[in-house]
Amino acid sequence: MTEKHQQATQIVSAGRDKKWTKGVINPPVFRASTIVFDTMEDMRYAAKNKTNGEMFYGRRGTPTHFAFQAAIAELEGGFGTALYPSGAAAISATLMSFLKSGDHLLMVDSVYEPTRDLCTKLLAGLGIETTFYDPLIGAGIRKLIKPNTKVLFLESPGSITMEVQDVPTLCDIAHEHGIVAILDNTWASPINSRPFELGVDISIQAATKYIVGHSDVMIGTATASEKYWPQLRENSYLMGQTTSPDDVYLATRGLRTLGVRMAQHEKNALKVANWLLTRPEVDHLRHPAFETCPGHEFFKRDFSASNGLFSFVLKQGDSASVTALLENMSHFKMGFSWGGYESLILSYFGIDGIRSATKWDSSKPLIRLHIGLEDPDDLIADLSAGFDRFNAALAAKVK
Numbered sequence: 443m444t445e446k447h448q449q450a451t452q453i454v455s456a457g458r459d460k461k462w463t464k465g466v467i468n469p470p471v472f473r474a475s476t477i478v479f480d481t482m483e484d485m486r487y488a489a490k491n492k493t494n495g496e497m498f499y500g501r502r503g504t505p506t507h508f509a510f511q512a513a514i515a516e517l518e519g520g521f522g523t524a525l526y527p528s529g530a531a532a533i534s535a536t537l538m539s540f541l542k543s544g545d546h547l548l549m550v551d552s553v554y555e556p557t558r559d560l561c562t563k564l565l566a567g568l569g570i571e572t573t574f575y576d577p578l579i580g581a582g583i584r585k586l587i588k589p590n591t592k593v594l595f596l597e598s599p600g601s602i603t604m605e606v607q608d609v610p611t612l613c614d615i616a617h618e619h620g621i622v623a624i625l626d627n628t629w630a631s632p633i634n635s636r637p638f639e640l641g642v643d644i645s646i647q648a649a650t651k652y653i654v655g656h657s658d659v660m661i662g663t664a665t666a667s668e669k670y671w672p673q674l675r676e677n678s679y680l681m682g683q684t685t686s687p688d689d690v691y692l693a694t695r696g697l698r699t700l701g702v703r704m705a706q707h708e709k710n711a712l713k714v715a716n717w718l719l720t721r722p723e724v725d726h727l728r729h730p731a732f733e734t735c736p737g738h739e740f741f742k743r744d745f746s747a748s749n750g751l752f753s754f755v756l757k758q759g760d761s762a763s764v765t766a767l768l769e770n771m772s773h774f775k776m777g778f779s780w781g782g783y784e785s786l787i788l789s790y791f792g793i794d795g796i797r798s799a800t801k802w803d804s805s806k807p808l809i810r811l812h813i814g815l816e817d818p819d820d821l822i823a824d825l826s827a828g829f830d831r832f833n834a835a836l837a838a839k840v841k
């Protein structure tokens with residue numbers, strides 16, 4: 443069996459232990475706050491094994507949660523998985539679990555904007571200092587390490603601009619200094635890279651995206667290596683992090699088709715991306731599988747596949763022409779998030795305002811696409827009509 447087959451099998455079977463499913467296929471929804479015990483002995487046993495798959499109190503999870511946690515830990519290749527009510531909560535709680543006042547944090551410059559805001563607002567207020575680093579810094583990260591640096595936070599590819607990082611080099615250097623390496627692994631999902639083999643200590647998923655896959659649930663996961671699992675687990679409990687079993691049920695259900703969905707997203711996106719290459723309006727693609735994407739060589743080395751999310755940069759355009767392109771699409775809708783079956787389109791102005799260690803040329807508009815599961819030929823026709831509107835708006839301006 444090839445590795446692909448093994449992973450496809452894992453996606454179907456991970457977390458389906460009979461002690462959680464009782465033999466039904468999908469782990470059922472166990473809703474609970476109170477768990478009752480018949481004897482003192484039973485209660486003591488549950489208390490002792492509450493981190494070990496025994497029900498103790500609703501906030502600590504039910505078999506619905508345990509099954510999903512086991513599935514994600516197995517697919518990510520880590521030791522244990524903690525659950526959070528959103529991807530943003532997974533990020534904030536994980537950072538707070540490993541940082542305290544007086545500590546220093548290294549944060550990638552192309553990070554998801556709310557993560558940047560967390561650093562500059564809440565963490566700064568707690569006396570935690572952040573240095574943003576160039577996603578292509580590689581071994582140059584050494585120069586930014588201080589005696590009080592405790593966490594290196596990576597997101598690869600970066601949000602919107604899609605730079606791929608040299609994750610193993612960065613993690614190796616972090617480990618030389620006893621620094622915890624945390625990766626936002628949402629783009630790869632748990633199946634398109636092996637974060638723990640690349641040296642990551644904690645891998646985070648906005649499961650809201652491809653794991654849920656149907657744009658109807660918010661949920662986050664953080665998966666730790668054996669070394670960091672006790673601290674992550676304990677601190678997430680201390681912060682009262684919990685998730686609804688109904689949401690977890692939907693996430694587990696979405697997970698089972700992740701492999702086939704991702705393969706189709708990738709195929710559709712590559713077809714649209716290759717068509718964009720033929721368009722005179724397009725300056726370059728920011729798609730990790732294409733050479734024009736910074737860090738493309740690390741994508742080739744560290745990822746097994748791409749997906750439906752990428753960006754492209756236009757040679758020119760202003761607010762009016764980009765608005766003409768984006769509005770009145772038939773299939774692409776304007777909206778945040780991604781990872782569902784539907785196609786999405788967004789334009790980003792002002793990227794320079796959310797970068798501080800690198801420079802972004804905002805004179806060329808950037809468009810981000812999420813390619814869904816529609817027929818890619820329909821999506822191409824939609825974009826083609828969008829470019830007609832874009833060109834008409836540009837021509838009207840020149841007159």
Ligand SMILES: *Cc1c(COP(=O)(O)O)cnc(C)c1O
Binds near residue numbers: 628
């Ligand atoms: C969406 C996203 C998040 C946040 O997830 P939510 O579930 O929306 O809070 C974090 N990181 C990345 C890379 C994302 O795309």
